[in-house]
Amino acid sequence: MELIPWGVVASAVSAAFAASLVEAVEAFTIVLAVATLRGWRPAVTGAFAALGVLGLLVVALGPLLGRVPLHPLQLAIGVLLLLFGMGWLRKAVLRSAGVIPLHDEEAAFAAEAEHLAEEARHRHRSLDWIAGLAAFKAVLLEGLEVVFIVIAVGAGRGLLGPACLGALAACAAVLAVGALVHRPLSQVPENAVKFGVGVMLSAFGVFWTGEGVGIPWPGQDWALLVFAVLFLATGLATATRLRRPALATAR
Amino acid sequence: MILLREIAGELIGMFLADVRLTTAILALVAIVAGLSVAPGLNPLIAGGALLVGCHLILVEAAVREARRRRPDDQ
Numbered sequence: 001m002e003l004i005p006w007g008v009v010a011s012a013v014s015a016a017f018a019a020s021l022v023e024a025v026e027a028f029t030i031v032l033a034v035a036t037l038r039g040w041r042p043a044v045t046g047a048f049a050a051l052g053v054l055g056l057l058v059v060a061l062g063p064l065l066g067r068v069p070l071h072p073l074q075l076a077i078g079v080l081l082l083l084f085g086m087g088w089l090r091k092a093v094l095r096s097a098g099v100i101p102l103h104d105e106e107a108a109f110a111a112e113a114e115h116l117a118e119e120a121r122h123r124h125r126s127l128d129w130i131a132g133l134a135a136f137k138a139v140l141l142e143g144l145e146v147v148f149i150v151i152a153v154g155a156g157r158g159l160l161g162p163a164c165l166g167a168l169a170a171c172a173a174v175l176a177v178g179a180l181v182h183r184p185l186s187q188v189p190e191n192a193v194k195f196g197v198g199v200m201l202s203a204f205g206v207f208w209t210g211e212g213v214g215i216p217w218p219g220q221d222w223a224l225l226v227f228a229v230l231f232l233a234t235g236l237a238t239a240t241r242l243r244r245p246a247l248a249t250a251r
Numbered sequence: 252m253i254l255l256r257e258i259a260g261e262l263i264g265m266f267l268a269d270v271r272l273t274t275a276i277l278a279l280v281a282i283v284a285g286l287s288v289a290p291g292l293n294p295l296i297a298g299g300a301l302l303v304g305c306h307l308i309l310v311e312a313a314v315r316e317a318r319r320r321r322p323d324d325q
Contacts, residue, residue: 079276079277079280080266082276082280082305083265083266083267083272083273083276083277084265084266086272086276086305086308086309086312087265087266087268087269087272089309090269090272090309090312090313090316091268093309093313094313094316094317097313097317099316099317099320099321100316100320133254137254137257140258141257141258141261144258144261144262144265145265148265202305202309205305206301206302206305209280209283209301210283210297210298210301213280213283213284213287213288213297214287214288214294215283215287215294215295215297215298215301216294216295217298218295227302230302230306231305231306231309234306234309234310235309238309238310238313238314239313241314242313242314242317
């Protein structure tokens with residue numbers, strides 16, 4: 001059995017953990033808004049129904065991935081990771097530079113609460129169903145990204161189990177803290193976490209894509225960490241460059 | 252039906268948030284795939300092209316979006 005370097009295992013687990021943390025915080029905000037307005041029953045029912053759908057997706061996709069030859073699988077996942085990871089990193093760089101506003105959990109909570117209150121004014125029947133559907137949708141849409149990331153960082157090297165554990169640990173942490181504070185988790189440094197996840201996903205994307213087309217990376221799996229450092233440096237340098245307010249006046 | 256449309260929109264948005272970024276990455280991967288099977292060429296050159304290309308695409312996408320949102324920067 002091939003021994004996977006601890007650095008690669010740690011990268012996969014931490015990428016899955018951090019990505020899930022961000023998505024779980026966003027989903028929790030909506031579920032909390034639903035619970036605050038309509039009670040925990042529709043919120044929990046909607047959330048668990050979505051988790052069931054996501055679980056079915058993983059159970060259905062897992063065995064299928066095992067049948068795909070390794071190199072085409074690495075290439076497909078690598079390209080998808082590049083598209084997804086570099087998209088995240090680009091957005092995190094722009095947020096870090098102040099070009100686009102940071103994601104605000106308090107504002108998201110208020111917007112969802114307002115949306116549900118509006119629904120309540122117009123549709124007096126089956127409001128619990130609408131609230132449950134809102135929770136279902138939030139958990140399903142955010143969860144889809146988590147499922148993709150777990151499969152993408154785990155499937156190429158047989159690390160699906162550890163990546164799943166990382167994702168579950170993040171969800172458990174968000175639920176535990178959320179249950180304690182009972183308000184949107186706006187203190188989580190979401191953009192810094194997204195920055196880190198974008199860096200890791202982009203690094204995995206370059207690594208898998210290269211392996212998929214038969215590039216023998218120097219240092220083998222350790223090259224992944226070098227790629228991550230390079231993406232981090234490029235991302236930070238770009239954000240710093242774009243942050244300069246004197247850019248226009250200097251010209 | 253609306254939910255399915257939203258799910259489809261979310262899935263598309265995951266990979267196609269910036270069409271130029273997506274197009275550039277796919278074009279780069281196609282070039283790298285070609286280089287990796289080119290006779291007499293060290294595959295590491297294809298690897299280097301992939302790595303450098305991704306960084307250039309990332310910087311270009313961020314700078315382009317910043318200039319679009321802050322036209323004064325041009």
